[in-house]
Amino acid sequence: MAFVDIADASLIYGEDGESGTLAVKDTTLGIERGEFVAVVGPSGCGKSSLLKLVSGLNLATAGRVAVGGEAVVRPLKIVGMAFQNPTLLPWRRVIDNVLLPMEVADGLRSQYRRDPAPFVAKARDILATVGLKGFEDKHPWQLSGGMQQRASLCRALIHNPALLLLDEPFAALDAFTREELWGVMQTLWLKERFTVILVTHDLREATFLADTVYVMSNRPGRVIYTRKIDLKRPRTLEGCFEPAFVDHVHALRDHISIARSS
Amino acid sequence: MKRNKLAEQAAPWIALVAMFVVWEAACVVFKVDSFVLPRPSQAFAAMWEFRQAIWHNARFTFTTTLLGFAIAVGFGLLLGLVVGASAFVYKALYPLLIGFNSIPKVAVVPILVIWFGIGFVPAVLTAFLISFFPIVVNVATGLATLEPELRDVLRSLGARKIDILLKVGLPRSMPLFFASLKVAVTLAFVGSVISETMAGNEGIGHLMLSAGASFRVPLVFAGLLVISVMGVAMYAAFAWIEQRMTGWAYRGDVNAA
């Protein structure tokens, strides 16, 4: 069984079944441990809902969701999350923002309180990896949007999650910053090889980062197309102009058009 | 740039002086009887003449106001936490709170008098009753408007409710809390003065009432001025505390990309 195993899963919002919003419908997909997956699809098609299913923040109305061989019946504790909005706490320094999960995470909290030093070292290390060395003691408002998003990624990874869920994390950034952060994301992933599900509406972003791209249909969301991206790593921005890369993007775009018109 | 700053700082004082000058001039030009509207100079003279009585009663008003306000802060913070931390309690209590806040506090004073007699206690309680509402609303709002994404991050970490409250909710609502204190403390003055006027034997409100009864109108206005000065002073004090405690909230929008 795959690390993340979704079988015929559906998600309906709203209590009274019939009248609720059917956000995800009969979706089946399997994600291997250490795989980088991207999910693309029209806006409102249920991408964020799919992440909620995997994280256990919402439970499947029908079908089965399992992570690491265990059915998801409550919010998982092995995930890290980052969103379009960096949601850093403005009164905390960057390093304290990154360490927030250690202060509240079930199971890690007491370990951290007994001996914070290794986690502080880890936080500094990961901040350096994303290019925020020297900004540890700054407050979020002193950082640009791109830098805040880097810090948000660090916060998502500080507790060594087995599964990283990213919901359009780069969508609010300008094109240059966004492409810079693709590189940062790839570096982080190549280093630790956690499993990633990235939701995005940027097909080049999906192609640049993912091993597998899933295209979802209009709501209710279903996977209508799966594409393996077999480009070698590490991928570079120059590589985005090579025919193989462009072919992938075109193939995805064709299926997105089908998805939108369906 | 520098001159602008200076002008900005001086402006409120100039406005204040201008108001007194216009007031004084209008009284002189239109020959307004000092039983109707005394000139500010008469009010200041009365303030000096009755300085001992004013000092004594101002202290009383100050004490009842601050005591009532202190209770309001404690109670408002607690109730705000409870209301803001749980959507259920929020739904249950909000209409009740709105309803309670709509009651003119003047109408409550007679009841307080029946229960506690006149004087100190009803003044403190009226100050409390009138000033806790903005504190509750602001603390509750700060807690209830936690970003859903941040809530998801914390939930998926298995964070306990109390941790979320103490590490995220409470600090987040502090700017609103301190902002509400400024408003609440001026309301508290209104409350204690209402009570002193209706059911007092001490305090600025009582002083004004008895001055009015004996037609010492300049003293009534002296009392008004003293109340305003106390109100402005307390407002300024809490504005200063707000700046000191929650400076981070004014350094720009964190969510701006």
Ligand SMILES: Nc1ncnc2c1ncn2[C@@H]1O[C@H](COP(=O)(O)OP(=O)(O)O)[C@@H](O)[C@H]1O
């Ligand atoms: N908490 C919710 N309650 C009710 N409906 C929701 C909720 N979240 C999302 N939806 C609905 O479910 C559908 C899919 O939403 P979402 O998963 O956020 O789409 P996407 O992330 O692909 O834009 C939308 O129609 C949206 O309105």
Ligand SMILES: [Mg+2]
């Ligand atoms: Mg979404």
